[in-house]
Amino acid sequence: MKRILYIIGFLLPLTVFSQQEKVLTISDTTVADKWMILGEDWRYQKGDNIVWANPEFDDSTWNEFSSTNLNLLDGKNVIADRGEIVWLRKRIMADQSFNDALVLNIFQEGASEIYLDGKLIHQLGNVSSNKDEVIYHNPFSQVLHLPLEIGKEQILAVRFVNAQYKYPIYNHNGLIRIFISSLRNANSTDVVKNKRVAYFQQFVNSYYISLGLAILMFIIFLSFFIFFPKEKINGYFAASLLFLILFTLGVLSFHQNTTGTYFWLTFYYDTCILISSLILLFCFYKILEKPIDLVYKAISFLCFLTIGCYFLFNPDALGPIWSIFYYVGIIRLSLKSWKKNKIASFLFLSSSCINLVFWTLMICWYMGLVDQRIDKFIPFSFMLVPVVLAIYLGYAFGKRSQDLRLNLNRVQELSKEKESILSQQKNTLEQLVKERTSELNQSLDELKTTQSQLIQSEKMASLGELTAGIAHEIQNPLNFVNNFSEVSNELVDEMNEELDKGDLEEVKAISLDIKHNLEKINHHGKRADNIVKGMLQHSRSSSGTKEPTDINALADEYLRLAYHGLRAKDKSFNAELITNFDESIGKVNIVPQDMGRVILNLITNAFYAVNEKKQRDVSFKPIVTVSTKKSDEHITISVSDNGNGIPEKVKEKIFQPFFTTKPTGQGTGLGLSMSYDIITKGHSGELLVTTQQGEGTTFKIIFPLI
Structure with missing residues (x-):
């Protein structure tokens, strides 16, 4: 029994010594010029009780651990799961050698409350067992004051809750690291000593x-x-x-x-x-x-x-x-x-x-x-x-700018070198331009002369077409004039004989016959005179003055003249002439000489077309139709034939000057071109053509009714 008491007496002091709390002593040499991590000799307990911040609370039953990360034991075993509150306690004291204020720097993934001897000195976020009320806060860029009393052992308590991340940003469950240093070092700009700030x-x-x-x-x-x-x-x-x-x-x-x-x-x-x-x-x-x-x-x-x-x-x-x-x-x-x-x-x-x-x-x-x-x-x-x-x-x-500048200098140098050459070339070109201008003016004068000659040739050609017809037309009145003159001469002799006989009644009857003959002579003389006047009008230049004209009579006159002209050249030629004149037209204001040339040209072309077809087909019956029509605003003159028609590729060119489908020597190529200008420019109208291969062609003159 005595031995047992000795053993108990020996072990009791050892037990008391082993349970003596370990205290971190802060001296001027430990934190004056560096940041020290508080990672040793901590006690922890899961749960939440504000009493655990009290320095008199006995934490001897709590688990002990040492780690730089206060939420991970040796970096392996998690102390507190996500959302769980854990309390951490540590004994700390500043010795008499320390003559500066102490500061903390905390890096955490979560929220915490820092207590010193039961007094809350820093609230970093909001710690709560309700995860919806937790507010995470990481003060790693801040310096936090630690009011330790010199020479006094104090309790540093931490109430901590993990951050709950949805995605694995750092692949761990949250951490908290606490560093301590002097205020002097925290304000230092030396990155070696003051690494935290x-x-x-x-x-x-x-x-x-x-x-x-x-x-x-x-x-x-x-x-x-x-x-x-x-x-x-x-x-x-x-x-x-x-x-x-x-x-x-x-x-x-x-x-x-x-x-x-x-x-x-x-x-x-x-x-x-x-x-x-x-x-x-x-x-x-x-x-x-x-x-x-x-x-x-x-x-x-x-x-x-x-x-x-x-x-x-x-x-x-x-x-x-x-x-x-x-x-x-x-x-x-x-x-x-x-x-x-x-x-x-x-x-x-x-x-x-x-x-x-x-x-x-x-x-x-x-x-x-x-x-x-x-x-x-x-x-x-x-x-x-x-x-x-x-x-x-x-x-x-x-x-690139330098290259552009060099190129610009080269261009300027070349410009100066070639300036004299360009001047000489300019003079040479001016001389050539003068010579070419003189040549062009001469060519232009020759062209105008040739054009006038061609126009006159076209007029003479159309006049030639009229000549035979005019000769035929004028022959009839001349025959009548000659016949009636001879008869009248014989009647004068008879009248003289009757005067000698004294038969006045017979004399009166003969005088009446002579008068009747003279009227006939006068009638046919005027007809010849009109034919001659029409020929002169066609041959002389147009005055461009519009005058009231019977368009039906003009069309009929030129139809007959053209037909007889062609008959005079070719006795075998026959054609059916159809006229369809609108009698309500009356007289319209036109330039008769110009409009007559157009009508004559279109009728002559129609006779030429049916004659060409007749020569290829003896059974063919030529038909040429001339018609007029009056509308509310326009007069339309149509000249139709039942010839071979105009090919599509030729149709686009027929109004071009000097274009003709007639054999060489039979056409100047100016007829339709002149006709087009007379109608469009001289009468503000249109000259249209419709044709069908093998069936015929129709030209329409349309001009406004003024």
Whole structure:
């Protein structure tokens, strides 16, 4: 029994010593010039009880652990699941050597409340067992005051609830890390000592520098594209810079965000940088004059596949992996274009190689294979290739400007050299122009003379057509005049004999016969006179004066004259003449000489057409029809024949000057051309033709009734 008491007496002090609480002592040497993570000797308990913040509360039954992440035990076993509240407690004391204020920096994915000796000193978000009331807050960019009393052991308690992310942005269930340092160190700009604040500020400042540079380049190259829209490469580059600006703004928003919306911000800015890089790769293809190939399409496919995988894997880890393929693609493109464009290929190749090495090291850093943090160079890595591209575009623009300036100088020099030559050539050309003008004037005068002669020839030709008809027409009245003159002469002799006999009655009867004969002579003389006047009117130039004219009589007269003229040339020719005159027309205002020429020309052509057909077919019966018709506003004169008609290919040319289908020597080709001008210009009318092959042709003269 005595031995048992000795053993108990020996073990009791050991037990009490083993249960003695471990206290973190903060001295000037531990936190004066660095940030120290509070990861050792914590106790934790799931659940929620505000009493657990009280320093008198006995937490000896709680579980103990040490970890940089206070929600993960040794990085493996989760202390609190998503949505569960956990309390963390730790004993801490500032010793007498510490002569500065203490500050905290907390990085968390969730919400927490920080207590010191039961007093709430910081509320970071809203902690609640109801997940709808939880407000996540990450104060990683803030410095939080820790009011420790010198030389006094105090209880630091943390009430924490996990963030509940829908997508696996960091592939864990939430964390909380607490760092402690002196206020002097927190205000230091030394990024080695003050890594939690100064390093972060330097990182953010680097992104601000990148943002300013990207905005400046965007404004410059967008302006180039606006003023020189044909230089589309400036527009493509400006689009790439726009997405780069959006990416930089997203990163800055992420590092200033404290609400816990990390996934969507990360998704946004990682998507922007991928699209910006893809457009930038398209610019390389355009600059190096390479067609879009399978490699570009594969990289584009991987780009959008990577964006889709952001919902499954960490975007910040997938981006660097895609970058490896991206920069390998640029290196390949640069090597293929080396001979064609060495300057561009060198710039793109060197910048891509630097970035390829950098992102390879970044992947190694993510995997823990590299200890040195190089993520502070990420902003400059993103800007390296755009800056190099901007430098090349500026170089290319300057080179084009220089080439244009040199070409302009050459043009000016050539202009001066050739100015005298051009002056001499000008004088020579002026002399040649004078000579050619003189020749053209002479040719024009000859042409006018020839044209007048041809017109007169056409008139004489139509007059020739009339000659035989006129001779036939005038012969009849002349015969009557001769016959009645002879009879009258005999009657005068008889009358003298009767006078001698004194038979006055017989004398009166004879005188009446003589008078009757004289009237006949007068009638047929006037008829001959009218025929002669008509011939003279046709042969002389038109005065252009319109006068009331009987259009029916004019058409009938020229129909008969033309028919008898053709009969005089060819006794075997016969044709049926049909007239259909509208007697209500009366007299209309026309130029009779001109209208007579037109009617005569159309009737002569009709007789020619039926005569040609008659010679080929002896059984054919020629018919020529002349008709007139009056409407409310127009007079229509129609000349129809039942000849062979006009071929379609010839129909389009019949009104052209000098075009004729008659054999050489039988037509001038001016008849229909003159007729068309007389009707359209002289009488404001129309000359229309309708024809059917093998059945005949109809010409219609239509002119307004005035």
